[in-house]
Amino acid sequence: MSQNILFLAHVSETGNTLPKASYEVLGASLKLTKQLGGRLTIGLIGEDVSVVAETVAAAGADRILAVVGPDFASARYASDAAAAEAICRSAKADLILALATSRFMRVLAGVAHRLNGCVDTHVTALEAVDGEVRATRWHYRQRIEGVIRRDTRPWIVLLESGCEAAWVNTKTNGSAAKIEVIPVTLPKAATRTIVTGIRAPKSDVQTIRPDANLLFVAGAGWTKKQANGKTHVDQAEPLILDFLRVTGASLGGSKSLVDQSGESQAVLGFMTHLNQVGQTGSTPRHPKGLSTCCHGEEPHVVGWRFINERRAVNLDPNCGWARGKADVLYVADAFEVLAKLNALLAQRNRTGPEPAAQGALVN
Amino acid sequence: MTNGYHIVVCGSIVPDPLQTLEPIQTPTGPALKNEMMLPAVLDPWAAHALYEAANLASKAAGTKVWLVSVGPKAKLQQVMMTIAQRVSFELVPVDSSASGFADAHSTAALLAETIQGIAGLDRSRLLVFGGWESASRGAGATMQLVGERLEILDQFQGVDQLSVQADGSFEVLERIEGGRHQVSVCQGPPALFGWATGNLPEPRNNPQVGMANMRTVMPALQRAKSVPLADGGLHFLSASPPKQQRQTRVVKDLSAEQIAQEIAEWIGK
Numbered sequence A: 001m002s003q004n005i006l007f008l009a010h011v012s013e014t015g016n017t018l019p020k021a022s023y024e025v026l027g028a029s030l031k032l033t034k035q036l037g038g039r040l041t042i043g044l045i046g047e048d049v050s051v052v053a054e055t056v057a058a059a060g061a062d063r064i065l066a067v068v069g070p071d072f073a074s075a076r077y078a079s080d081a082a083a084a085e086a087i088c089r090s091a092k093a094d095l096i097l098a099l100a101t102s103r104f105m106r107v108l109a110g111v112a113h114r115l116n117g118c119v120d121t122h123v124t125a126l127e128a129v130d131g132e133v134r135a136t137r138w139h140y141r142q143r144i145e146g147v148i149r150r151d152t153r154p155w156i157v158l159l160e161s162g163c164e165a166a167w168v169n170t171k172t173n174g175s176a177a178k179i180e181v182i183p184v185t186l187p188k189a190a191t192r193t194i195v196t197g198i199r200a201p202k203s204d205v206q207t208i209r210p211d212a213n214l215l216f217v218a219g220a221g222w223t224k225k226q227a228n229g230k231t232h233v234d235q236a237e238p239l240i241l242d243f244l245r246v247t248g249a250s251l252g253g254s255k256s257l258v259d260q261s262g263e264s265q266a267v268l269g270f271m272t273h274l275n276q277v278g279q280t281g282s283t284p285r286h287p288k289g290l291s292t293c294c295h296g297e298e299p300h301v302v303g304w305r306f307i308n309e310r311r312a313v314n315l316d317p318n319c320g321w322a323r324g325k326a327d328v329l330y331v332a333d334a335f336e337v338l339a340k341l342n343a344l345l346a347q348r349n350r351t352g353p354e355p356a357a358q359g360a361l362v363n
Numbered sequence B: 001m002t003n004g005y006h007i008v009v010c011g012s013i014v015p016d017p018l019q020t021l022e023p024i025q026t027p028t029g030p031a032l033k034n035e036m037m038l039p040a041v042l043d044p045w046a047a048h049a050l051y052e053a054a055n056l057a058s059k060a061a062g063t064k065v066w067l068v069s070v071g072p073k074a075k076l077q078q079v080m081m082t083i084a085q086r087v088s089f090e091l092v093p094v095d096s097s098a099s100g101f102a103d104a105h106s107t108a109a110l111l112a113e114t115i116q117g118i119a120g121l122d123r124s125r126l127l128v129f130g131g132w133e134s135a136s137r138g139a140g141a142t143m144q145l146v147g148e149r150l151e152i153l154d155q156f157q158g159v160d161q162l163s164v165q166a167d168g169s170f171e172v173l174e175r176i177e178g179g180r181h182q183v184s185v186c187q188g189p190p191a192l193f194g195w196a197t198g199n200l201p202e203p204r205n206n207p208q209v210g211m212a213n214m215r216t217v218m219p220a221l222q223r224a225k226s227v228p229l230a231d232g233g234l235h236f237l238s239a240s241p242p243k244q245q246r247q248t249r250v251v252k253d254l255s256a257e258q259i260a261q262e263i264a265e266w267i268g269k
Helices: A022-036 A050-059 A077-091 A102-114 A233-247 A255-263 A298-304 A334-351 B044-059 B073-083 B104-116 B142-149 B207-223 B256-268
Strands: A004-010 A039-046 A063-068 A095-099 A118-129 A132-139 A144-150 A155-159 A179-181 A193-199 A214-218 A250-253 A288-292 A309-314 A328-331 B006-010 B013-015 B023-026 B029-032 B040-042 B064-071 B090-095 B126-131 B155-164 B170-176 B180-186 B191-195 B234-240 B249-251
Touching: A004 A022, A004 A077, A004 A102, A022 A039, A022 A050, A022 A095, A022 A118, A022 A155, A039 A050, A039 A077, A050 A063, A063 A077, A077 A102, A077 B155, A095 A102, A102 A118, A102 A155, A102 B104, A102 B142, A102 B155, A102 B170, A118 A144, A118 B104, A193 B170, A214 A233, A233 A250, A233 A334, A250 A255, A288 A334, A288 B256, A309 A334, A309 B256, A328 B256, A334 B256, B006 B044, B006 B104, B006 B142, B013 B073, B023 B234, B029 B234, B040 B044, B040 B073, B044 B064, B044 B126, B044 B155, B044 B191, B064 B073, B064 B104, B073 B090, B073 B207, B090 B104, B090 B207, B104 B142, B126 B142, B142 B155, B142 B191, B155 B180
Parallel strands: A004 A039, A004 A095, A039 A063, A063 A179, A095 A155, A118 A155, A214 A250, A214 A288, A288 A309, A309 A328, A328 B249, B006 B064, B006 B126, B064 B090, B126 B191, B155 B191
Antiparallel strands: A118 A132, A132 A144, A144 B234, A193 B180, B013 B040, B023 B029, B155 B170, B170 B180
C-alpha cells in the first residue's frame, strides 16, 4: 500500500540551516519512500524557511510545506504544536519522520495526540519489511532493545542522530524550491509563554561537545582521598580541563560525582548534572570514550551504549570495566596518567596540526 | 499567588537500576523476568519532579501536592514506604502496569483520566509535574500526551529550574542541545513541566512526614482501582538485551608514561 511520508524539520537556531542531523532523517525518509513506493512531502517550520527550502529542494519531494513567521522562530510548545499539526494535516501523512531535537521532543507527542495518531521517540533504526514499517528503540535506558510496529496512523517517529546516512545533494544544477506556505494563526492562549533567550556557559567553560570524537568521563574517584589520605580536587580540576582543551573532548560525569555538588562534598566546579552520563543522565554518541576514576557499574555504563571504542583508567582491576564493558582497562592512577597524557598531547599539538575544532550540538 | 498551587506529580516505579533486567515473552507482549520480585524505586526523574513540587509547596502557602502513580499496587506500597518519608503529598494510585513496554498513549490516557478525577482540583492553579522521561519506557512522550488531554498549552520539557516571579509568572529553564538552557517566561498556571534533574538534593528521610503521609497512603492504596492497560496498537516484534560483550584487555604492568603513550596513539587514530 502506498504511503504518504512526511519529513518534518525546523530551522536551526541560526535561522538559515537545518540541524545537521536532519539530513540523516531526510536520508531515511527518502529510503523508506523508495522501499514503500510512497510519496514524500517535506515540512519546514521557522521564521523564514526560504534558504533552508533551497537546500532540500533537490531531494525530490512531491511538496514542500511550511509554516513561517516570527511566532515560529523560537521553540515554544504551543506555537510549534500548531505549526506541526497544520503541516501534518496538509500532508495527509501516514508516516512522519523527524529528528529527535529538544524542540521536536518537546512537541511532537502532543501533535500525535491531536492527529489521533501515535508517536515513538529515540528510534535508532527504521526499515520496511514486506511493506511493514519497523522501528528499533531502546527500553529501560538502553538495556533492552525492542523492535516494534504500530497499527495506528499517522505514526510520528523521532529518530536519533548518527543512525542513518545523511542525504547529500549530488545534483549540480540547483532546484528552485516551490514552498506552499500554510497560514497558522495562533490563539491568544498559545502566546502565554515567551522564549526570552538561551543561557549557556561561557565558551571557555563549555565542556559538553556533542560533535567531539572522544567522550572523557570523570568518576567520583577524582574527588576521593588519594594514597596520601587527602583529596586532590585542586589538582584534578586543571588536569581534566587541560585534557579537554588539548583533545577537544566532551566531558561526562558519573551520577555519584555530579550528585556531590548537592551534598556539600568536594566537587569539580565545572561538573553539573548536564554532564551526567548513564541511567539518569545522557546517552551521548561519540566514536571513542575514555573513563577515569569510575567503576563502570551498570547504571553508568548504560549511558555508553553508543560509544564504540571504550578505554578506562582505574585502580581497581576488578571494576565493572574489566567485565566486558571496556576494550582496555588500564590499572593505574588516573592523576599520574592524565598528567603524562596532557604533556604528551600538548607536545604533539605544538609540533603537529591543530586538533579539529569541535562543535556543540547535542549530548 | 495567595492560595498556592495545585501540583499534580505523575510518577511511577521502575526496577532498581542495579538489577539485571532480562526480557521474556508473555501472551500480552514482552515483560521482565521476575518483574514482581525485582526491587523497585520511584522513577528517578519523577522523583526529582516530586522533590521540586515539595520545594515549591514550601514557598507558596496553600499549595497542595498529589502524586498520581500508575503501577502494581503491591510494588507501589513497597516504594511508598521510602518516598513517603521524604516529602508531603497525597497519593492517588492506580493499580496497573508500570512496564517499560507499555504504550505511552494508554498510560497517558489513564493518567489524564485520573487527574481529572481528583476532587477539588482547581485548573486555574494547576501545575502538572513529571519526569521528562522515565527509566523504563524512556519515551519522553507521556507527559506531553497527558498535557494535551488536559488541554494545557504551556508545556516544558527537560526542566532544570522553575522560578516564580513577583507578578506570579514563571521563569523556566529547559535543557537544550550543547549543555545549554532555553529560558522562557510563562504567565502562570495551568502549565506542565517535565523535569530533568533540577538542582535540589534528595530530601532526607523524615519519619514524621512519613507517618503523616501513610495515614492517607495506605487507605488510598486499598481503594486503588485496577485498570488493564490497552496495547494501543503497539506490537513488539522482538525485545532483547544487547549482545555485545567486549573482550577486555586488562593492563596492569605498564607505567603511567607508557599508558599515556598508548592512549595518545589511540586518541590520534
